Amino acid sequence: MNSRIPGFFKLSPEERLEKISQELHLSEEDKKVLTGNAGFTVENADRMIENTIGYLPVPLGLAANFKINSKDIFVPMATEEPSVVAAASNASKHAYESGGFTTTYTGSIMRGQIQVTNVKNPYFALAKIYENKGKIMQICNEQDSTLVSLGGGAKDIDVQIVETEIEKMVVVHLLVDTRDAMGANAVNTMAEAVTPFIEEITDGCVVLRILSNLADQRIVRARAIFKDPSLHGEGLKKFMDSYQLALFDPYRAATHNKGIMNGISAVVLATGNDTRAVEAGAHAYAAVSGRYRSLTHWELGENNELIGMIELPLAVGLIGGATQSHPVAKLVTKMLDVSSAEELAGIIAATGLAQNFAALKALAGDGIQKGHMKLHLKNIAVMAGATSEQIDEVVTKAIQKETHRFDDIKAIVEELRQRDRT
Template sequence: MTSRISGFYKKSPKERLDIISKHLNLSNEEERLLLGEVGYSVNQANQMVENVIGVLPVPLGVAVNFKVNEKEVFIPMATEEASVIAAASHAAKFCFDGFFTSYSGSMMRAQIQAIEVTDPYGALSRIYENKALILEQCNEQDPTLVSLGGGAKDLDVHVIEGATEKMVVTHLIVDTKDAMGANAVNSMAEAVAPLIEDITGGKVVLRILSNLADQRIVRARGVFENPFSGDKEAMNKFIRAYELAQADPYRAATHNKGIMNGISAVVLATGNDTRAVEAGAHAYASITGRYKSLTHWEVNEDNSITGTIALPMPVGLVGGATQSNPVAKLATKILDVETAEELAGIVASTGLAQNFAGLKALAGEGIQKGHMKLHARNMAMMAGAEDDEMDNVVELANRRGEFSYDKIKQIVLSLQKDKGRT
């Protein structure tokens, strides 16, 4: 079945779900879960976090038109922001050959900070001399991970000049395989801390992972075919908008936020750690010493545009909410992925598509017109429109081109007044 479905956005939620269900052979219980007829209970939530009083539903949509590494995919996206899913789906239409990805591996870092070391560079050397012993002690903490081919693989030791002293910081390089891996690397760092103290003669303070997962980089590439129908001026505006994000951190912050609109929506839908992915992405955007775009765009001779993206992607399919949240578990089923590498590639492709859509809109009519059209339903709800009035309110707002809250409120009141007369 193809993920390229014309008019998918025009269908009702049930009709969309029927398409997905037929493709994936979802059970009746899984369909009911997605429709909200059964759900993530307070009792389940209470097992995950503290002081639970309820649960907060977030809209779960599906981006269509995507092909990643020759495989058609439906991409679940959890977001409260209008236009994100529509933009990604629209952008993917232009990438007819699909997105292609690569993955540097599933390596995470844990940092062990030693202070009060009398000979920092000598201590650095001693840590490397004891590498085998350190890695052995780390791997004793997670024999299951080691049995799957993962575990602590290497060390990377730094002498960091702090404000008051030189610190020796040992990085454990751990292959977490199909898990995000925070718990695994943190456990290793804590277990080996006393050994680091013995070797360095110092005191260990921090022993925790780094979210700058620079050995867990995913890259995605897509060629967007003639998106401006040969309009050189529009193409030029697209590229100039991108160039500003490369040169100016004020623009880059918003540019990358747009990328993360798509990335975080997929990460959240699959029960992964949005904060870890966001932190890693923004740190990576600054790795040269200046905050820049996470994407690159190049114009080809045939009026197509090649886009690429690279960023850390610490996501997994094992552990945490990916398994304990039933909707997140179902989202990974919709994606039909078996490895963290597959998931990372799809997430990055979504971010690239999101960036294309944002730049294309900015180079054309601007971002706000299309966004406000899709946001009209939210404002109609805020204005008190009933479910059976919603379509009429949005249609009238679109017809008039008026999308402010005040204008939509007037439309709602007018419809309700007329309804009261009949």
């Protein structure tokens, strides 16, 4: 498969789907699911959440030009924001010829926290917990024999003393290998099951027993070399200056990382994973040094190359939750042709790095609004009252007039109405 399809963005949705169907060997039923003619229903929605009254479709696009770990991949992205898919596709094109993206994964260890309060001698309790590690592991692993049979399960503990304004609390961290699942249900079940034993050996009172979304033992890294002929001289300096501000200024870093999450969250959502968990973990990880900083690192290479690396926790899975119960999410993972959470996490991290390159390049050039608003024109045309037949003409006229102001777009729509009446 070749992820490079020149002019892909110029095709109609039907033409794109047909093109991709050939590359990914999609069936007619698969195509019906993607176009909303089959698949997700209100009945599906009612099984997923409470008080269901309907569902909200989100546009699903494909980012092209990705090569990840020597494999060409089309990256499905679910997002309502214009320019995200285009930016990822354009950025990955500039990394393609230099080998694309290379990713690594530290493993699928998640933390479950058990908060123990009212402990008279916290350090004595800490020692007792470590002495009973074998029993704790046994209780935890009895809760999920399937996970254990796959090589996962509770692997270790990490006991910490947390001094609060009220008291010194003992916090037991269960370190659980969740394999190809995100793991929240498995970890929470283990934490609740072992609570009575923890209370018995500490003579304390357990309050919280729940997974932590700061998955600092589930780190993904992606690197790539970007060769963009349009970036040189002053443009390169502005690119690096933009990155440096995100390293040292939390106000800039927040927006810098939000741009990264535009790409990451779009793939997480498309695959039916938990966007809130991933976002919480990423932003917490950005602040572990004590100062909120960029999730990416950029260096200058030879011949105007930009060398990028992203590092963040990614708790995503292929088993359980909406990944399996949502027909579109299930089809998306089929399109990605991934067989492990590690592969999926690598694709997501690479997309975040590509998104960051695109954003910094735009900021170093004409600014973020020129490209974004050009792609946003269709939305503005609809807001201004354009019919389906008028949208493309409204966009064309707005581009000719070099405007994206709502009042100007509305005036164009009114001109077309007047013309069509005569």
